[in-house]
Amino acid sequence: MxxxxxxxxxxxxxxxxxxxxxxxxxxxxxxxxxxxxxxxxxxxxxxxxxxxxxxxxxxxxxxxxxxxxxxxxxxxxxxxxxxxxxxxxxxxxxxxxxxxxxxxxxxxxxxxxxxxxxxxxxxxxxxxxxxxxxxxxxxxxxxxxxxxxxxxxxxxxxxxxxxxxxxxxxxxxxxxxxxxxxxxxxxxxxxxxxxxxxxxxxxxxxxxxxxxxxxxxxxxxxRVLKRAINAVRGNRRELLSKILDGIHSKLHEENIEAGVFGREKSLYSIYRKMAEKHLSFSQVLDIYGFRIIVRDIPTCYLTLGALHARYKPVPGKFKDYIAIPKGNGYQSLHTTLIGPYGTPIEIQIRTQSMHNLAEEGIASHWLYKDSEESGAHLQVKMHKWLHSLLELQSSAGDSSEFLEHVKVDLFPDEVYVFTPKGRILALPRGATVIDFAYAVHTDIGHHCVAARIDHELSSLSAELANGNQVEIITAPQASPNPAWLTYVKSGRARSKIRQYLRTKQQDGSSELGENMLNQELLVLGIRPSEVPTAVWERVIRDSGKKSKREFLADIGLGRGLATIFARRLAAHGEVPLVEAGAPAPLVVRGTEGTAIQLATCCLPIPGDPIVGYLRQGQGLQIHTANCSVALKSRNSEPSNWIRVGWEPETGKYFDVRIKVTALNVRGVLGRVATGISQAGANIENVSMDGENLGMYTVLHFLVQVSGRLHLASLMRRLRRMTDVVRIVRDQE
The missing domain is CATH 1.10.3210.10 (Hypothetical protein af1432)
Incomplete structure (x- = not known):
C-alpha cells in the first residue's frame, strides 16, 4: 500500500x-x-x-x-x-x-x-x-x-x-x-x-x-544497512537467478503449476536478526527468500516434497502453518533449504487465498471476494482476540498495567501446544505451564500445582515447546503465588494473577483496617457494632471512597489513620457512647497474608514481644521489639508504629534462623539436621560458612517452629549433642 x-x-x-x-x-x-x-x-x-x-x-x-x-x-x-x-x-x-x-x-x-x-x-x-x-x-x-x-x-x-x-x-x-x-x-x-x-x-x-x-x-x-544491501544486490543477482531457475525446472518436471517470486527481506527484519543473533551483515546470508503460490492445499505439500528432493532441507527448519495456522489466521508451509554454494534458501508455499490473507490480513475481508469465507473466519478469530482485551481491561489495576498486559499479548511468535483432548492452544514463545493453565480456564490457573508434559511430571515454571501435550494437576487449597509473575509470559495469566493478589491483599487489608478502627473506637468509648449505618455512609462518602470495604482497606494499607476516622465517626451525635477503655494491642495470627507481613530482618515468632509498623500503601509489618531496624525507625517515625500482640493459639509454623557452631567432623551436618527433625521442626534452608575454621564449622539453618517455646525446646536438644559447641538465634 x-x-x-x-x-x-x-x-x-x-x-x-x-x-x-x-x-x-x-x-x-x-x-x-x-x-x-x-x-x-x-x-x-x-x-x-x-x-x-x-x-x-x-x-x-x-x-x-x-x-x-x-x-x-x-x-x-x-x-x-x-x-x-x-x-x-x-x-x-x-x-x-x-x-x-x-x-x-x-x-x-x-x-x-x-x-x-x-x-x-x-x-x-x-x-x-x-x-x-x-x-x-x-x-x-x-x-x-x-x-x-x-x-x-x-x-x-x-x-x-x-x-x-x-x-x-x-x-x-x-x-x-x-x-x-x-x-x-x-x-x-x-x-x-x-x-x-x-x-x-x-x-x-x-x-x-x-x-x-x-x-x-x-x-x-x-543508512548503513541500506547501502550494504544495495551493494550486495547486484553481486547476488546471479545466485538468485540460478536458484529461481532450479525451482522452476523442478516444478515443471513434476507438472506443478505455480508462481515463484523472489523477495528481499525488510531492512528491519535483517537488522533484528543481526541484533538478536549477534551477527555482522556479511554473516546474514538469507536476506532473500522465495514465495511459491499454487492452486490448492494438496499442491502445497506436493511442492514441498519436490523441493526437498531438489535441495536438502535444514533439520528443524520446517513449519506447517497450514495444518496449524498462526493465531492471526496466517497459513503457509515454511522450509529452509541448502542451495547452491551452501546458501540457505527460505521458502514459503501457499495458495492464492492464503497469500491474500498473509499480506492484507483482516483487510482481505474487504479486498478479495475469493477469500470471503477465509476473511469471515479471520474476523471471528480477531474479534475473539479483541474481546479478550475487554477481559484484560476488567482485571487490570490501571491503564499502565493494562498496556503492559497488551504488549505481552501482542508477541507475534507463538508456540502451539495440545490439551489431553487434542485442543490446540497458541501461547507466546517462552510460555510456561502456568500460562497454559490460565489459557484453559482461570480457575485451573488459580489452583494448579504441577503438570504432565508429554506424560512426564513437570514443574509449573517449565517452558513449553511446539507440539507439547500438557495436562494440568490442580489442588483445591492451592492459590496463585506472587513468584509466578517472574516467569509467566501471557498477558492473560499475568493479569489474572495480579487481579487475584490484589483482591487477596484488599481482603486482608480490609480486615486489618477494621480491627485497627475498632480498636480506636473502643478507646473513644464507642462500640463498633452500634455505629449507625447512616453515619458510616456519611463518613465513607466524605472520604471519597465507594464502599466500606475500600474505606477499611485504605486504613489497613496505611493510606488513612484509624485515629482520625474513629474521631470522625464519633463526631456525629447519633453514635452512643460507653465507658472508654484502655487501648488494647492489635492481635496478630501470622496468617493474614499480604495485609500483615512478618519482617525478614528479625523473623518474629509467637512469644516474642512485637511491634507493628504501618507502611504507606503496603500494610502492617511486624518486628520484634528489640529489632535494630525497628528501633531506628521508631525514633524517626513514631506515629507509624502501633501496639500489637500474638493470638494465643496461631496453629501455624513460623520461619526462624539459628546459627550452630559445631566440631568440624564427618557427618556433623546430618546429625544436627536429624536433631532438628526429631524436635518437630522443618528445615527450610541450610548453609555453611565458606571460611575454613579448622576444628569448628558454622551451620546456618532456616527452620520452622510453632513459637518461642518450641524454639527453646529445639535449642536445648541441640545443645545436648556432643558435636555442638554453641547455638544462638540468628537475627540481623
Missing part, C-alpha cells in the same frame, strides 16, 4: 467542485480527484456522503497547517485514501476524513452523529485522544489513550484500520518533526502498532511501519 499519491497538498479548488453526481473534477485538487476515482466501488449516495465529509473536514481544519506547511486536510485525505485502497466501506472512509476534527477543532461528537449518523461518530470518538483530561505524566496519558483505542477496537475493527493508516502517513511525513519526538513516535510504533498490525495479519503495512520506524529510531544504522 502506498499513500504517497494521496499526500499532495491541496493548492486550488475545493470539494464544492466535486458535487454528488458530477464526475467532472477538473477544477478540484489533484489529490482529491485521485481519491474520488478510487471510490468507484461505492454506491452514488455513499460517494455523495464521502464528498460531503471531505467538505466538512476541510472547513473544520480551515487555517490549520502541518509542520511541513501543507494544509492540514492533506493528512485526513491521505488516511482516507489508504482505506479506499483496502476498499473499506463509506462509514470507515468518512471517519478517516473526520478522525482529527474532535481532537483539533470545536466539532463535537453530537454534530458528527447528526450529520453523518451515530456509527461514524462512534468511530471518530474511538480514534480521538483524551486530551481534555489531566494526567500525572505523559506515559500515563499515552497508556490511557491506548486503552481507549484498544477498547474501541474490540467493538469495531475498522477503528484499528484507520489508526494504522493514520500512523503510517504520520511516519511517512515526519521530516519536519523534532528528532526526539520522531524517535518517541517511532519507538511507540515498534512497541504497539507493528505488533497490532502483525496480530491482525496486516503483514504488508506491518513491514512498512517497521522500516519507517527503524529509519527514525536508528537513522545511521538504517
Amino acid at each position: 502506498n499513500t504517497d499519491a494521496t499526500a499532495i497538498s491541496i493548492a486550488s479548488g475545493s470539494a464544492a467542485d466535486a458535487k454528488p453526481g458530477n464526475t467532472n473534477y477538473t477544477n478540484a485538487d489533484p489529490a482529491f480527484r485521485v481519491f474520488v476515482d478510487t471510490l468507484s466501488y461505492l454506491e452514488p449516495e455513499e460517494l455523495a456522503l464521502v464528498i460531503e465529509a471531505y467538505r466538512f473536514s476541510e472547513e473544520a481544519h480551515q487555517g490549520q497547517t502541518r509542520l511541513s506547511g501543507e494544509p492540514y486536510i492533506t493528512h485526513p485525505l491521505a488516511v482516507a485514501g489508504a482505506l479506499a485502497e483496502w476498499r473499506m466501506d463509506s462509514q470507515a472512509i468518512i471517519a478517516a476524513l473526520l478522525h482529527d476534527v474532535m481532537e483539533d477543532t470545536t466539532v463535537t461528537k453530537a454534530e458528527i452523529a447528526a450529520r453523518f449518523q451515530k456509527p461514524v461518530a462512534d468511530l471518530v470518538d474511538g480514534l480521538s485522544k483524551l486530551e481534555k483530561i489531566e494526567f500525572q505524566s505523559y506515559q500515563v496519558a499515552q497508556a490511557e489513550n491506548f486503552r481507549k483505542m484498544l477498547m474501541a477496537m474490540a467493538h469495531d475493527l475498522r477503528i484499528v484500520m484507520i489508526k494504522l493508516a493514520d500512523r503510517l502517513h504520520n511516519l511517512q511525513t515526519m521530516a519536519h518533526v523534532r528528532p526526539d519526538k520522531r524517535r518517541r513516535i517511532a519507538r511507540e510504533t515498534l512497541e504497539i502498532y507493528v505488533p497490532i498490525a502483525t496480530r491482525l495479519g496486516l503483514n504488508n503495512i506491518s513491514r512498512q511501519l517497521q522500516d519507517l520506524a527503524f529509519r527514525h529510531v536508528h537513522p545511521m544504522r538504517f
Whole structure:
C-alpha cells in the first residue's frame, strides 16, 4: 500500500467542485480527484456522503497547517485514501476524513452523529485522544489513550484500520518533526502498532511501519544497512537467478503449476536478526527468500516434497502453518533449504487465498471476494482476540498495567501446544505451564500445582515447546503465588494473577483496617457494632471512597489513620457512647497474608514481644521489639508504629534462623539436621560458612517452629549433642 499519491497538498479548488453526481473534477485538487476515482466501488449516495465529509473536514481544519506547511486536510485525505485502497466501506472512509476534527477543532461528537449518523461518530470518538483530561505524566496519558483505542477496537475493527493508516502517513511525513519526538513516535510504533498490525495479519503495512520506524529510531544504522544491501544486490543477482531457475525446472518436471517470486527481506527484519543473533551483515546470508503460490492445499505439500528432493532441507527448519495456522489466521508451509554454494534458501508455499490473507490480513475481508469465507473466519478469530482485551481491561489495576498486559499479548511468535483432548492452544514463545493453565480456564490457573508434559511430571515454571501435550494437576487449597509473575509470559495469566493478589491483599487489608478502627473506637468509648449505618455512609462518602470495604482497606494499607476516622465517626451525635477503655494491642495470627507481613530482618515468632509498623500503601509489618531496624525507625517515625500482640493459639509454623557452631567432623551436618527433625521442626534452608575454621564449622539453618517455646525446646536438644559447641538465634 502506498499513500504517497494521496499526500499532495491541496493548492486550488475545493470539494464544492466535486458535487454528488458530477464526475467532472477538473477544477478540484489533484489529490482529491485521485481519491474520488478510487471510490468507484461505492454506491452514488455513499460517494455523495464521502464528498460531503471531505467538505466538512476541510472547513473544520480551515487555517490549520502541518509542520511541513501543507494544509492540514492533506493528512485526513491521505488516511482516507489508504482505506479506499483496502476498499473499506463509506462509514470507515468518512471517519478517516473526520478522525482529527474532535481532537483539533470545536466539532463535537453530537454534530458528527447528526450529520453523518451515530456509527461514524462512534468511530471518530474511538480514534480521538483524551486530551481534555489531566494526567500525572505523559506515559500515563499515552497508556490511557491506548486503552481507549484498544477498547474501541474490540467493538469495531475498522477503528484499528484507520489508526494504522493514520500512523503510517504520520511516519511517512515526519521530516519536519523534532528528532526526539520522531524517535518517541517511532519507538511507540515498534512497541504497539507493528505488533497490532502483525496480530491482525496486516503483514504488508506491518513491514512498512517497521522500516519507517527503524529509519527514525536508528537513522545511521538504517543508512548503513541500506547501502550494504544495495551493494550486495547486484553481486547476488546471479545466485538468485540460478536458484529461481532450479525451482522452476523442478516444478515443471513434476507438472506443478505455480508462481515463484523472489523477495528481499525488510531492512528491519535483517537488522533484528543481526541484533538478536549477534551477527555482522556479511554473516546474514538469507536476506532473500522465495514465495511459491499454487492452486490448492494438496499442491502445497506436493511442492514441498519436490523441493526437498531438489535441495536438502535444514533439520528443524520446517513449519506447517497450514495444518496449524498462526493465531492471526496466517497459513503457509515454511522450509529452509541448502542451495547452491551452501546458501540457505527460505521458502514459503501457499495458495492464492492464503497469500491474500498473509499480506492484507483482516483487510482481505474487504479486498478479495475469493477469500470471503477465509476473511469471515479471520474476523471471528480477531474479534475473539479483541474481546479478550475487554477481559484484560476488567482485571487490570490501571491503564499502565493494562498496556503492559497488551504488549505481552501482542508477541507475534507463538508456540502451539495440545490439551489431553487434542485442543490446540497458541501461547507466546517462552510460555510456561502456568500460562497454559490460565489459557484453559482461570480457575485451573488459580489452583494448579504441577503438570504432565508429554506424560512426564513437570514443574509449573517449565517452558513449553511446539507440539507439547500438557495436562494440568490442580489442588483445591492451592492459590496463585506472587513468584509466578517472574516467569509467566501471557498477558492473560499475568493479569489474572495480579487481579487475584490484589483482591487477596484488599481482603486482608480490609480486615486489618477494621480491627485497627475498632480498636480506636473502643478507646473513644464507642462500640463498633452500634455505629449507625447512616453515619458510616456519611463518613465513607466524605472520604471519597465507594464502599466500606475500600474505606477499611485504605486504613489497613496505611493510606488513612484509624485515629482520625474513629474521631470522625464519633463526631456525629447519633453514635452512643460507653465507658472508654484502655487501648488494647492489635492481635496478630501470622496468617493474614499480604495485609500483615512478618519482617525478614528479625523473623518474629509467637512469644516474642512485637511491634507493628504501618507502611504507606503496603500494610502492617511486624518486628520484634528489640529489632535494630525497628528501633531506628521508631525514633524517626513514631506515629507509624502501633501496639500489637500474638493470638494465643496461631496453629501455624513460623520461619526462624539459628546459627550452630559445631566440631568440624564427618557427618556433623546430618546429625544436627536429624536433631532438628526429631524436635518437630522443618528445615527450610541450610548453609555453611565458606571460611575454613579448622576444628569448628558454622551451620546456618532456616527452620520452622510453632513459637518461642518450641524454639527453646529445639535449642536445648541441640545443645545436648556432643558435636555442638554453641547455638544462638540468628537475627540481623
